[in-house]
Amino acid sequence: MMIVAEKMLVTVSPHLHKKDETIERAMKDVLIALTPAAVWALVVFGFNVVYILAVSCITAALSEVIMRKLLKRKATLRDYSAMVTAVLFAFLLPPTTPLWVVAIGAFLAVGIGKELFGGLGKNPFNPAIFGRLLLWFSPLAVYTTKFVEPFFWKTSGFFTPIATSINEGAVGRVVYKTMAGNPVDIATAATPLSLLKSGKWLPDMVAGPTPVGATWVTSGGKPSFWSLFLGAKSGCIGEVCILALIIGGAYLLWRGTIDWRIPAGIIGTLFLLTLVTWYHPVYNLFSGGLFLGAFFMATDWVTSPVSKRGKWIFAVGIGATVFILRFWSLRPEGVALAIFFWNIGTLVIDRYIAVPRFGEVGNKVFNQLPALPEPAPEPAKKRA
Amino acid sequence: MSGKATYKTFKGGIHPPYNKELASGKAIQAAPLPREVFIPLQQHIGAPNEPLVGPGDRVELGQKIGSNEAFVSAPVHSPVAGTVKEIADVAGFTEAKVKCVVITPDAEQPGFAKQNRDVTALSDEDIRSIAREAGLVGMGGAAFPTHVKLTPPKDKPVDTVIINACECEPFLTCDHRVMLERPHDLVQGLKLLVRAVNAKKGVIGIEANKMDAVDAVRDAAKGEGGIEVEILEVKYPEGAEKMLIYALTGRKVPPGKLPSEVGCLVQNVGTAVALFEAAAWGKPLYERVLTVTGPGIKEPGNLLARIGTPISVLIEACGGFVGSPGKVIMGGPMTGWAQPDTKAPIVKGTSGIVVLTPETVDVGTEEECVRCGKCVDVCPMFLMPNFIVQSVKKGQWDRAEMWGALDCFECGCCSFTCPAYIPHVDYVRRAKTEIAALKRR
Ligand code: SF4
Ligand code: SF4
Secondary structure (H helix, E strand, O other): OOOOOOOOOOOOOOOOOOOOOOHHHHHHHHHHHHHHHHHHHHHHHOOHHHHHHHHHHHHHHHHHHHHHHHOOOOOOHHHOHHHHHHHHHHHOOOOOOOHHHHHHHHHHHHHHHHHHOOOOOOOOOOHHHHHHHHHHOOHHHHHHOOOEOOOOHHHHOOOOOEEEEEOOOOOOOEEEEEOOOOEOOOOEOOOHHHHHHHOOOOOHHHOOEOOOOOEOEOOOOOEOHHHHHHOOOOOOOOOOOHHHHHHHHHHHHHHOOOOOHHHHHHHHHHHHHHHHOOOOHHHHHOOOOHHHHHHHHOOOOOOOOOOHHHHHHHHHHHHHHHHHHHHHOOOOOOHHHHHHHHHHHHHHHHHHEOOOOOOOOOOOOEOOOOOOOOOOOOOOOOOO | OOOOOOOEOOOOOEOOOOOHHHOOOOOEEEOOOOOOEEEEOOOOOOOOOEEOOOOOOEEOOOOEEEEOOOOOOOOEEOOOOEEEEEEEEEEOOOOOEEEEEEEEEOOOOOOOOOOOOOHHHOOHHHHHHHHHHOOOEOOOOOOOEHHHHOOOOOOOOOOEEEEEEOOOOOOOOHHHHHHHHOHHHHHHHHHHHHHHOOOOEEEEEEEOOOHHHHHHHHHHHOOOOOEEEEEEOOOEOOOOHHHHHHHHHOOOOOOOOOHHHHOEEEEEHHHHHHHHHHHHHOOOOOEEEEEEEOOOEOOOEEEEEEOOOEHHHHHHHOOOEOOOOOEEEEOOOOOOEEOOOOOOEOOOOOOEEEEEOHHHOOOOOOOOOOOOOHHHHHOOOOOOHHHHHHHHHHOOHHHHHHOOHHHOOOOOHHHHHOOOOOOHHHHHHHHHHHHHHHHHO
């Protein structure tokens, strides 16, 4: 009568798992969501973008494999998180960043920013932002702060890889060449935010129709709304097309991969603050890395708070910090820095901001450790 | 889920695949008589019973075979007429061994001799002692002695008795079948419960995926004053005591408190029917309806089985396994216990046996928490499951308590939705044990 059965699995309840809810699936979702912005970057900045993405991804993958070997951890390359970091990191760079600088940055992001801190889940900072900021505060910064005109490839050639050299001839001078060393005629251009910061709009001369019909600047020399929104503007690879970022962000929201509170809190806060101070509210929203940061960087699972309440504090904090940096600091852009600050803030929010339990009475604001008797001298450390 | 009427519910929770159609259309059948029954002496939360019989003793159907004087306990009865073979330690449905009365049934079994009592004359005191004598416990899984629940503290009167008819666990359909086939007995049972605690009304909460049961029970309750049938959203764990009370009444049971704190009492469908049987027929709780189902079962169905029947007998009664089983779960798939074999006997709290095939088992490998916050979003108690796990890993028991380990009722929503496949419930149980040990010092 006894039924003989081999291999009956015994694990603790629950015995069901949500379909397709895996780390790998979420990372793939982010990669899918980043595709529209990548495609648009290709249109605006030419094939050089692909070279940068490729170098970033290959370096990130190698960094992860090598670092995990060195640190004696099990391989996790299959979770695609290194790829997500690599693409986001590349998105934060100007489209003419030299490839060797890209490689160094990608290693800093994945090898140091993620793996050295303990790997996915333990890294306190968003790895892409960590890598970007290290570059920013390094002697290599000059390579990553010079921006070029959109559609510059019309003069240099769509597929031409661009080699940038800095300080050639004079300090602060940028020279763009082909890989073979022939100079190409590429104009540097201020980003919309640095235009705003300096108060000097573009000379009318650079105004002209773009391939998508919108003009880069209006007659007053101010970048037009459509050029800002559709991405015919100077800036970092991934940040230019707001529409593409919204499409990608909407996909992630629909998939349940990111929490709407974070983008809504960041964008809403910045909009409100610029509205109240009448500091070009719409222009401010659609310039710089706000949408890229709000949808793809601040929403990083590992480095944002876990509770809804925490997420609101985090998002409003980032929005306010971006405003402060843009309004008062010398740098035109501040999204990456703001997210970095609030990555640190996350540790505090998670530990101290209380989430009242079901049925709990009173308005508890901060978590307090309950008083338990001292653990036995040998703390019971049973491991699963 | 969109586009449909919105029903009462709670915050948080999940929508697992329900798979109720496997067994919901199958009428309740009597399970076969096993060659031996194993009656665990403790099938409830509380003091264990002492055996009242010894090897070689003759027992009759429904005879009390184990009891304890302690208030928080419930006696057990023989589900068969037969001979006691031995009192032995047998592997139960959890990892622990349990002391069982092993009985060899006679080949010919008598039917239960129903008495026909008038239940309208019973006082609250009568109903409580009937519940106790019949060995009634919560039949949804927790198995808390019913008469204890029917004795709320004097200063906390109960005004609403709630029947948990959600059956929010995926796969299970036994309560659904009982509501369809015996709606009148359910309503009579509820009336007894209401009377036992002098409540104002009784409410039966049914999830919206069982509209036929809603109709059946509404019909049965027609003309009965003070009995309401409410439809609830299909969401897990709608049937958890605190969630159900909140969904139906808007009252929140504070952490660490019992439903009587907010004037409520929750009982399961099976328990209400069993109370009716005990009061009207004099029948003790020695058999129950349970669902044997899952993709790994040939002919899923709902069986009326004697307590103490080994699960192998019930699986065979349902056509056996499809291929080789991946997981055999005693109880529902969200809170049930995976079995290493099919020897364990069913108890009063066993609502089903769910068999998954190797292909439908999704265990994954436990990864590092990626702090996605999904477990926090779904936790119906608003705890921090991820931080409980983190604290347990570090042996920081005060932190585990701060994050809510003691308020976790192990519903499993967190693990269901965790992309890192972390078995939170495992960690929570460890935390509860350790914290209890610390508090005892
Ligand atoms: S922590 Fe406990 S109560 Fe919360 S979802 Fe997990 S198992 Fe359920
Ligand atoms: S769902 Fe899992 S991975 Fe996400 S925060 Fe909770 S424990 Fe961590």
